[in-house]
Amino acid sequence: MKTKLLSILLLTLACASGAALCSAPRASWTLLPVLAVLFLCLTMRLPRTVRFTAGLGLLLIAIPFAGFTNTFLFELGIQIGIFSALALGLNVVVGMAGLLDLGYAAFFAIGAYTWAIFGSTQASYFMNGNFPLAGWPYFYLFAALAVLTAAITGILIGLPALRLRGDYLAVVTLGLGEVVRVLANNLDHPVNITNGPQGISPVERPPIPWLMDLLHIFNPDASPALGYALFFYLLVIAIIGLVVLINVRLDHSRFGRAWVAIREDEIAARAMGISLTRTKLFAFATGAAFSGAMGAVFAAKQRFISPESFTLLQSITILGMVILGGMGSIRGAILGAALVTLLNIEVLKSCSDFLNTLRQTGFVLDLGFFQYNFALLPSQLEPAKYERMIFGLILVLMMIFRPQGLIPEVRHRLELEKDD
Amino acid sequence: MRIPSIIITLLLALTFTTRADNQVIRIATCCPLSGAQAGLGEYIKLGAQMAVEGAQPRFAELGFNLQLFPQDDQATPDVGVAVANRLVNDASVLGVVGHFNSGVAIPASEVYKDYHLAMVSPANTNPKVTDRRYANVSRICGRDDVQGPVGAEFAVNELKAQRIFIVQDKTAYGQGVAEAFRDKAKALGANIVGFTGTEEKSNFSTIVRLIQVHKPDLVYLGGIYDQAGVLVKQMREKGIEAVFMGPDAFDSSEFVKIAQDASAGTIYTTVAGPIDQFPAAKDFASNFEAQFHRAPESFAPYAYDAANVVIAALEAAIRANNGARPSRQAVCTAIRAVTMDGITGKIAFDAKGDRLTSDYYIVKLETASYPGKAIKVISSAPPQ
C-alpha cells in the first residue's frame, strides 16, 4: 500500500516538475524540482517500472521540450552524460575491481583522438585519402573503433600494472596517463598526428537529416545547432543506457563476482581459481571501452580537441565522482557524475552570477544587527574565483562525514557498517 | 551526511538567480578566474570592468542597465563550452569579451556562432580564431602569424641574429608564434640552432644548458612573461649573453619583477603601443591604478578596448533600432562597422574580424624597468 502511494506520489511529482520546467525553461529554479525527482528515481526503493517511467519521462520528454527554449539544458545533460559514462567506466576498474587508476582520462583522450583525427583533415598529414570522413556511417564506425582502441590501450596499460598493487599501481597509471597526454601534445613533429597543442578542429559531426526532418514538424525554424544539441543529448542517453545495462549484467556475472573477490582479497580469490591476469585485464579493457566511446562523442560534440581536456586533473575529477557517489555502485557513479558536473558548471556559476548581480546593483544585506553593502565586496573576493576552493571543501567534508559515498554499494555498505 | 547535504541544498538554493529584466544588457567576460592561469585571466575581467563602468551612465540615459557578467572558464575547453552555452541562453547577454586561451575560444565560439552572439577576443592570437570567418568573432589582439614574422624580420635584419635558439611553452599560443617566427627567420637566412618545447614553469636548467651548448646570439621564447622572466634570469645567471626576445605576452611589469636585473635588454613585439604615444592609454593606466590599486598588465588594455568595441557597437545598434533593445545579430554587424581610437591604437575590422592594419611595436627594455621604449614601428596587415 505504502509503495503504491509513494509510486503515485513520485509520478505526480515527475509530471508537476516536468510541467514547471516546460512552462519556464529559462528560470533556473525550475530545474531544481526536476533534478530532485531524478534524484529520487535513482535512490528510492520503488518498483523499477515506476522509477523508470518517471525518470525517462523527464529525461526524454520534459527536458528536450524545455531544451528547445533553453539549450543550456542539453549542454548540461550532455556533459552529465559524458561524465556519467566515464564515472561508470572508472567504477568498473576502481569500484568493482579495486584497481586504483589515476590516469583514466587517457582512454577518453584515445577515443576522442580516434574520431578527431579521421573526422577532420588532420589524417591527411600522414596518410592518403579523402579526409574528413563525413558520410553517415563513418562516425558510428569510428565510435566503435574508439571503443576498440581504448580497450586495447586499457589492456596495454593494464599489463605492466598486473604485477603491481595499491599505490604502485596508482603511480604507474598516473604516469601512463601523463604519457598519453604528453604524446598528444608533442606528436605534431616529426610526423603530425595530433597537431600538438593547437588541437584539431573542426571535427565533423554525423549528418542528422532524419532528426532535422522530425524537428521541422514541430518547429519549422529549428536550426541545425538545436538539432545537434538534441541529437547529442539523445545519443548520450542511449549510450548511458547501454553502459548501465552492460554494467549491471557484468556486476551479476562471473566477472563481476571475480572483480569483487580480487578487490576484497587477491590471495583468497586466486585460491578460488580466479585468474588474476584475465580478470584484471578485462576490468581495464571494459572500463577503458566506455570512455573510448564517450571520447568519440565528445570530439564530435565539441568539434575541437586539444590535449588540455585530458589532464591529470580530469582523471582526478572523475575519480572524485566515483568516490562521491559510492565506489562500486552503478547508481552512485551516475549520481556522483551528475552532482560534480552540476556543481561545476551550474550551481557554482549561478552562485557567482548571483553574488555578482548583488554587487553590481549595490544590494545591502540588512539583518538588523548586521549590515553589508555588496557593492563594497572587494574584487579579490569575487566568488567566481573560488569555485575550485569550494569544490575542494565539499570533497573533504564529504569524505569525513559520508566516506561510503551517497549511494553505497550494497556489499560495501554491509562491510562498512560492521564494526572493525 | 547532514552537513554536506545542507551545503549542497544551500548552494542549490542560491541558484535562484534574479533573471534580468528587459532593460538589462550584459557584457560577459570569459577567462580563467581560478586555477593556475587566474592571474592573467583576471586582467581581462578588470579591463572590461573599467570599460563597462565607464559606459554605464551613457546606457542609463538610453534607458538600459549595462552590466558586466564575469565568467570563469577555468582555462579548460569543456568548462568554456558549458559557459558559452549558459551565455547564449541568457537573453540579456549581448556580447562576450574573451576568452583567454585559444584552445577554449575555438570550441566556445562554435557555440556563440550558432546563436549569433558576438565575441570580441582580447587575447586569442591563434590564426584559426578568425580564419574560420565567423561573422560574430573578432579580435583586438594581433595574430601569431603576423607577430612572429615581424619579430623574425627585426631579429634577422636589424639585430643581425645569425644563430637563433627557439623555446616554446607547448600551448597553442606559444607554439603558434614560435613556429611562425622560426619559419620566417629561416626564410631570411638565419640558422635555427634549436627548437624545443617545455611545460616547465620554474626549472629551466636543461634548456639553459642546451642554449649554452648551441651558443646562439638570440634566444626567442614563445611563451608568457611568468615563464620568460624565470628563463631569462636563469640564462643570465649561467652567463649567457644572447639577446632575449619574445611576443606580446612579455608585455608586463611582472616580467621585470621576476627577472629583476636580468630583464634589461629584453625585446618583444606587441600591438599595444607604449603609453607615451597614446594619451588615452595614459589616462586608462592611471584610472586603472586608482580603482584596482595595481598597474594594468598583460591583456587589460586589450580587454578594455574589446569591451569598448562591444559597447560602441551596442550603442550604434540601439540607435539604429530606435532606442529599443537590439538583436544579437545586429550587434555582430555593428561590431564589424566600428571604427574607433582605442588605447591599443586605431581599431577597425576586416571581413574576417582581424584589425585592418595593426602597428606592431618592437619594444626594448633598455634597463630593468617597465615600460620599455618602442624602438621600431612596423605596420602590417593581416593575411587575407
Add this chain to the structure above:
Amino acid sequence: MSGDVLIQILPSVLLEGLLLGFVYAMIALGYTMVYGVLGLINFAHSEVFMIGAVTGAEVYRHLLPHVGNPYLLLAISITTAAAVSGGTAMAIERLAYRPLRRRGNTNRLVPLITAIGISFFLQDLVRLIEGMWHNEFFVNYPSTPALERTFQITEMLSIQMKAIIVITVSLAMLVGLQLLVTRTRLGKAMRAVAQDAHTASLMGINPDQIISRTFLIGGALGGVAGVLFGVLYTKVDPFVGFLPGIRAFTAAVLGGIGSIPGAMLGGILLGQLETSAGVYLPLLTDGNIGTEYKDIFGFLILVLFLLFRPQGILGRKEGEKL
C-alpha cells in the same frame, strides 16, 4: 653535435641533476614518512611544499631591507617556512585525516580524495591571501649578489653560492632525519607505529601523537624544500607545488615507498634522469625529440623499473597477508 661537447657538459648536467634531486628527495621524504606510518598517499603534501615556498619568499622579501646578512636572512626564511609548513601538515592530519581514522575506515581511496580536496582548497586559499595582501599572484625570491656569486671551476662547469647552500642544507636535513629515525626515542616510536600501530599503542606509545609528529617533520622538510626550490629557481606561486609534488611522489615510489633512504635515493635518481634526459635527448636526436619529453621519460623509466622490481629500489617486498 660532436661527442666532445656531450662529455664536456656532463659534469654540469650531473650537478644540476643533483640539485634538483636533493629538492625532490626532501619532498619525497614527506610522502614516504606519512606512507610509512599511515599507509596512505598524502597528495596534499605538494601544497605543504608550496606553502613553505610562498612563506619563505614573503619572509625573505619583507626582511630583506632589515637584515643585512643574506645567509642569516635565508636561515630565518627556512626556519619560518619549516615551521609554517610543519604546522600546516599537522593541521591537515588533525582536521582531515584523523576524523577518517577515528571512523575506522579501511578504504584507502577515501583519504586520497580528501587529500585532493585539501589540495584544491589550499591552492586557492593561498591565492586568496596573496591576492588580498598585495594583488599579486606569485612571489619572488629577490636576487642577492652574495647568493648568486659564481665559482668557475672549469670552462663548462661553474657552481653558484646558492647551489652550495642547497646541497649543504639538504644533506644536513637528510642526515639529520636519518639520525632522528634511527637513534632517538621518537624515531623508534615512529618505526614501531609504522610496523603495527595497534601493538605500538600497547607498548605505551600514543600513535596519534607519533602520527602528528611525523606529519610535522615531513611537512617541515617539505617547507625547507620549498624555500630551496624558490632560491634556486626564483619564482613561486600557489600552483608551484603540483609538478614537483608529482615528481617527488614518483621518486618516493621509485625508491620504495615507506623507506627513508629509498626516498633520498629515488629523488636524486629522478633528478639526474630528468636533467640528463632533458639535455641529452634533444642533443642526441638532433632536436627531433625535444626537452618536452623529459617528464614522460622519467615516468617510462619508472614503469619499466617497477615491472622488474615492483617494491622499488630499497622497498621491502610486501608480505602477502593471509
